[in-house]
Amino acid sequence: MGTPVPFKLMRIGPGESSSYTDQSNYGWARHGDANIMSVPHILSSIISEDVRLNLVEPNIYSVYPIGDTPGSYDSIGASTIYDVVACNRFYNLIMWGYSIKDYATLCKDSLVSSPEGWVLDVACGSLAFTAGIYADCSDRPMVFLDQSIKLLRKAKSRLEKLNGNISKNMFFLHADALQLPFRANVFHTAISLNLLHCLCMADVKRALKEIQRVLTKRGNSAITTLVQSSRWSDRYLNMLAGSGALISRSSDDLLSAFNEMQMQVTHEIKGNLAFIKYG
Numbered sequence: 001m002g003t004p005v006p007f008k009l010m011r012i013g014p015g016e017s018s019s020y021t022d023q024s025n026y027g028w029a030r031h032g033d034a035n036i037m038s039v040p041h042i043l044s045s046i047i048s049e050d051v052r053l054n055l056v057e058p059n060i061y062s063v064y065p066i067g068d069t070p071g072s073y074d075s076i077g078a079s080t081i082y083d084v085v086a087c088n089r090f091y092n093l094i095m096w097g098y099s100i101k102d103y104a105t106l107c108k109d110s111l112v113s114s115p116e117g118w119v120l121d122v123a124c125g126s127l128a129f130t131a132g133i134y135a136d137c138s139d140r141p142m143v144f145l146d147q148s149i150k151l152l153r154k155a156k157s158r159l160e161k162l163n164g165n166i167s168k169n170m171f172f173l174h175a176d177a178l179q180l181p182f183r184a185n186v187f188h189t190a191i192s193l194n195l196l197h198c199l200c201m202a203d204v205k206r207a208l209k210e211i212q213r214v215l216t217k218r219g220n221s222a223i224t225t226l227v228q229s230s231r232w233s234d235r236y237l238n239m240l241a242g243s244g245a246l247i248s249r250s251s252d253d254l255l256s257a258f259n260e261m262q263m264q265v266t267h268e269i270k271g272n273l274a275f276i277k278y279g
């Protein structure tokens with residue numbers, strides 16, 4: 001890993017700084033002013049040199065000015081509807097024809113096939129499907145990245161409930177999947193569940209390019225996304241697409257994006273969900 005780069009963080013409330021002390025590799029490095037701190041060394045070592053991170057709250061950092069909410073899931077009610085309805089196991093089984101347990105299997109397989117090094121979850125949302133898997137793997141350094149600060153908070157609280165606290169090597173990052181704030185070749189595992197159906201084709205390619213860029217040469221990636229599948233539910237998929245909630249595309253169109261990015265993948269379609277493995 002490269003030399004740690006100091007990043008200035010926002011000021012936090014009076015007295016709060018004293019709870020963060022410099023400890024080990026995962027601890028905090030201080031600037032001169034007691035109220036201004038840099039990110040933990042371990043995180044700064046993978047962040048691009050031109051990126052400045054703001055501390056939102058313990059464990060959650062942002063590339064945006066504090067209070068900026070570019071994520072559409074931060075609008076009123078959206079994150080709750082997503083977490084309660086869209087992540088419901090019956091909804092997914094009946095509507096989209098797959099078991100949400102398949103996410104855990106895919107995530108676990110991906111973590112096992114590159115068992116060491118940094119893990120990135122791109123557009124982690126609230127970790128509704130995979131918090132349990134990550135909680136069991138807390139020895140690896142991990143970044144959970146999303147554009148929704150509300151969903152990042154839910155993700156953090158899920159992991160906190162499961163593990164009793166947030167491991168020192170787990171970081172939540174409010175940032176853009178289309179412009180990942182990381183140096184190249186730093187992640188051994190990159191998981192991205194259900195982001196691609198939120199993106200137009202040009203942005204799918206940007207997101208894939210970014211995943212390729214930040215993955216090490218021997219790293220692997222696991223990706224899921226909704227696709228058309230000749231089920232009755234294609235009508236619902238197209239209706240959601242019509243309302244602007246997501247993008248409806250064929251698996252051929254999806255796979256052509258991977259081909260164009262010269263990413264050799266294996267894939268499986270269950271119901272309306274494509275499970276894709278790269279690397």
Ligand SMILES: C[S@@+](CC[C@H](N)C(=O)[O-])C[C@H]1O[C@@H](n2cnc3c(N)ncnc32)[C@H](O)[C@@H]1O
Pocket residue numbers: 071072073087122123124125126127128129145146147148151175176177178192193194195198
């Ligand atoms: C359908 S949800 C999937 C969340 C989670 N991976 C899951 O499967 O439950 C899509 C997620 O993508 C995030 N997202 C959308 N566009 C993004 C972008 N450009 N950068 C980062 N996150 C983004 C949203 O905030 C949301 O959390």
